[in-house]
Amino acid sequence: MTEQLHDAAALEAQAAGNTAEGAKEARRPTRADGRATRAKLLDAARTIIMEEGTDRLTIDRVIKLAGMSKGSFLYHFPSRDHLLEALVDDYANHLADVQTSLEAASPDAAHPLLASYLAWYEQFQEGEIDQGSSPLVALVMASRRNRRFLEPVRSWYRHYFDRLEAMSAQNAPDAAYAPGTQGCDKTEALLLTLAMDGLFFHQLFGTDVLTNEERAAVTGRIAVRSGNSKGMRKTAKK
Structure with missing residues (x-):
């Protein structure tokens, strides 16, 4: 009986691990996510240059308007x-x-x-x-x-x-x-x-x-x- 409980606990732990790994996998950005992020950054930049001119186009203003991190910006646009x-x-x-x-x-x-x-x-x-x-x-x-x-x-x-x-x-x-x-x-x-x-x-x-x-x-x-x-x-x- 003790051995059976041990085996069940092991299987449960393995299942939990698989579930956690699956959740982690699901959180990984996809190509579609990357395209959406890039498009959002471009939309923000386009809005800025059309409303305020290119002199007002800065990385900080783009990421603020797009609601993105600087890391996300630099991943898509190094400069x-x-x-x-x-x-x-x-x-x-x-x-x-x-x-x-x-x-x-x-x-x-x-x-x-x-x-x-x-x-x-x-x-x-x-x-x-x-x-x-x-x-x-x-x-x-x-x-x-x-x-x-x-x-x-x-x-x-x-x-x-x-x-x-x-x-x-x-x-x-x-x-x-x-x-x-x-x-x-x-x-x-x-x-x-x-x-x-x-x-x-x-x-x-x-x-x-x-x-x-x-x-x-x-x-x-x-x-x-x-x-x-x-x-x-x-x-x-x-």
Whole structure:
């Protein structure tokens, strides 16, 4: 009987040990936990630079806003510069995701890439994408000491322009479309893209003084030239 009790106690102790080990294992951070922590730190940093500027971006302010430890921060970002690089990478990935989504939604346009770029501007201007705000200006300011920070964004734009040229050449291999008709050649497609960038940056810098009618006239012309006039919307100034 004593031997049986001893064996039972041993088994119970072993089970308790296994349970404790299992609990310890369950408390170990997972990859998902790591991604969530990194995302939370990036969100906090993005909030700071958009609301207060990059000069106010410090490690202490980020971890306080994110509710994280300094050790967690340094695990993901060894320095402030590494954090800035990650913010730019994250923004470039965001650009790619939005472009892909909007292009897929414009399959019937004669020039889907240009049509999706127009849809992007219109939805951004109306606050439907990113609530009408962007960290790009703050990131550009942060890169004034080190231009390599913006390389992911420059690479995204270069990729977009290369695709724009290829798609335009496919649509109009021999000559530009006649004025007033749908579609455009590669040079006009580039000009229209830069015109939309101008509208976008005027909004970001707070220098947009166009009336609703003036803005609608510009975006309407771009919609016609991209072959997506049926899908255009009236752009309303916020």
